[in-house]
Amino acid sequence: xxxxxxxxxxxxxxxxxxxxxxxxxxxxxxxxxxxxxxxxxxxxxxxxxxxxxxxxxxxxxxxxxxxxxxxxxxxxxxxxxxxxxxxxxxxxxxxxxxxxxxxxxxxxxxxxxxxxxxxxxxxxxxxxxxxxxxxxxxxxxxxxxxxxxxxxxxxxxxxxxxxxxxxxxxxxxxxxxxxxxxxxxxxxxxxxxxxxxxxxxxxxxxxxxxxxxxxxx
Numbered sequence: 001x002x003x004x005x006x007x008x009x010x011x012x013x014x015x016x017x018x019x020x021x022x023x024x025x026x027x028x029x030x031x032x033x034x035x036x037x038x039x040x041x042x043x044x045x046x047x048x049x050x051x052x053x054x055x056x057x058x059x060x061x062x063x064x065x066x067x068x069x070x071x072x073x074x075x076x077x078x079x080x081x082x083x084x085x086x087x088x089x090x091x092x093x094x095x096x097x098x099x100x101x102x103x104x105x106x107x108x109x110x111x112x113x114x115x116x117x118x119x120x121x122x123x124x125x126x127x128x129x130x131x132x133x134x135x136x137x138x139x140x141x142x143x144x145x146x147x148x149x150x151x152x153x154x155x156x157x158x159x160x161x162x163x164x165x166x167x168x169x170x171x172x173x174x175x176x177x178x179x180x181x182x183x184x185x186x187x188x189x190x191x192x193x194x195x196x197x198x199x200x201x202x203x204x205x206x207x208x209x210x211x212x213x214x215x216x217x
Contacts, residue, residue: 004030005050005123010040010066011084012058016108020053023112027120037061041069044076050126051119054102056085056093067100080122082106 007027009020012035021031029050034040038061040054052070056063063083071077082104083097094105106115 003127004028005126006030006032006047007119007123008032008034008040008043008049008052008054010034010037010052010058010063011055012036013055016055016084019110020115023110023115024119027116027123029123037063037066037069040066044070044073044079048126048130049076049079051122052079052081053106053119054081054083056083056097064096064100067097067102071101077101080104082118084108084110 007024007029009017009024009031011017011020014035017033017035021033024031032043032049034043037058040052044052054063054066058066067081067083070079070081080103081101083093083102084106085093085097086108097105104118106118
């Protein structure tokens with residue numbers, strides 16, 4: 001499985017897409033282009049995305065309309081959207097953007113460090129969510145197997161799960177530290193996402209307890 005996260009870059013101007021790719025290339029993720037709102041909606045049908053960088057001013061279908069359509073879809077409604085807007089844009093854009101579901105705004109021209117830092121946090125959170133889903137599926141499989149496994153084999157199953165669960169916990173702590181460092185630039189929604197991840201790790205530990213309890217004395 002490809003471990004790279006998808007990042008959707010939506011802008012109708014070629015030079016802006018080139019600039020975004022140049023800034024984000026060092027993250028070594030899968031950068032997907034879209035030159036219109038319609039093209040962005042089609043791209044979102046091809047897989048999971050960690051974050052969307054969405055230009056506000058585009059012909060035909062602008063960023064606000066595109067964001068609203070993204071949030072209407074069950075598959076994509078939880079994907080974070082960062083709006084890209086000009087420095088001298090209408091002050092009302094921020095209100096309309098947040099109402100449409102944006103988590104943040106970044107003004108053009110971009111500060112490369114700020115843009116890269118914000119995107120990297122969302123990529124990290126996306127990867128942690130994916131890892132937790134995989135671990136949850138593994139726990140369910142092992143729990144089902146344990147119910148049909150003769151006494152004495154539970155120790156092996158629980159031992160196999162202990163290490164990956166500990167690894168996820170360590171990585172989550174690293175994400176929490178990263179969010180703390182970026183507090184001045186990171187939107188408030190990041191803290192909520194990290195809290196949700198922390199809750200999911202706790203749930204995984206609780207699901208893991210019965211497996212450990214099944215170990216023979």
